[in-house]
Amino acid sequence: MKVAFATCVELGKSCIEEIYRLNGNLDLLITLKDEKAAKKSGRVYLDEFANKGNIPLIKIENINDIEVIEELKRLEIEWLFIIGWSQIAKKELLDTPKQGCIGMHPTLLPVGRGRAAVPWAILKGLDKTGVTAFKIDEGVDTGPIIDQVEIPLLKDETATTLYKKVDNAHVVLMKQVWNALKENTLSFTVQDNSVASYWEGRKPEDGEISAEMTMSEANALIRAVTKPYPGSFYRNNHYEYRIWKAQFSLDEPKAELYITLKDGYLIPVIFDKEEVLENA
Structure with a gap:
């Protein structure tokens, strides 16, 4: 053979x-x-x-x-x-x-x-x-x-x-x-x-987290595109946060970094922070 x-x-x-x-x-x-x-x-x-x-x-x-x-x-x-x-x-x-x-x-x-x-x-x-x-x-x-x-x-x-x-x-x-x-x-x-x-196929930009998402939707997205994939991300104030793992809360967190969602809050646990250049 x-x-x-x-x-x-x-x-x-x-x-x-x-x-x-x-x-x-x-x-x-x-x-x-x-x-x-x-x-x-x-x-x-x-x-x-x-x-x-x-x-x-x-x-x-x-x-x-x-x-x-x-x-x-x-x-x-x-x-x-x-x-x-x-x-x-x-x-x-x-x-x-x-x-x-x-x-x-x-x-x-x-x-x-x-x-x-x-x-x-x-x-x-x-x-x-x-x-x-x-x-x-x-x-x-x-x-x-x-x-x-x-x-x-x-x-x-x-x-x-x-x-x-x-x-x-x-x-x-x-x-x-x-x-x-x-x-x-x-x-x-x-x-x-x-x-x-x-x-359908997915692109890296499909991993963007938005404020319109529910906690359930954001949680699923983070879990679905974590390593070995490109990861989910959130952009705010000229920075991009690449989120590999997160926690979620109904109450506003005391953490320094969190993302407001449709029905609660996302607190990044493992993430990378990178400055987004203008017109990049």
Whole structure:
């Protein structure tokens, strides 16, 4: 079985490490060029792992680049894993591996197709989420499901704690998928489009806290976009406060720094303060 793996984030690297823990091996690693998406949340570099395992590594601009397709053909790759990769694979790439391409998405598909799965799970107040392995087709997270792992969500879940749970779930799922590949027992279930939903991408500026928010809304936002994401922020008097953790009160606080909300007050606990330059 000849397998290639494309990733540029920690979730994908954890899956690669699990393959080798299971005494598997990869015939090709694919990642982004070093300077591309350097600030991407969870970005990792595969050079050390590739060198240690003597695995060919190519660095690319886009997953659909002709050099990727040519290398997959040259090595006669049967399966290509694409995990933790934001670019959409086109038909020519999908058709190149002899058996197809496998992805993982950090929701319980068909719920939550799209982007920003970790923040949205918290913002939407879900009681559970998960990770889904699926065969990639030309749609966005629409391919047939291979397997899933559920993740219960706590009421005070943060992006930091959930990202770790998602990472662990990827490893568990990778073991299940890899064993099924080895034993030739991989099966597929078509997604039920009648219950599908799509989550939009999020930008750093979506993390702004405003006085019109309730305490509940501000609390969810702070938890949803804390590290490894860019964090929530509040601007006042030429300063930007990047808030990683906060407390809330119905009564006006005695603290020196607090933010008035629609139904109470926000007191930053862990935050960074930075001057905002005019016309910046």
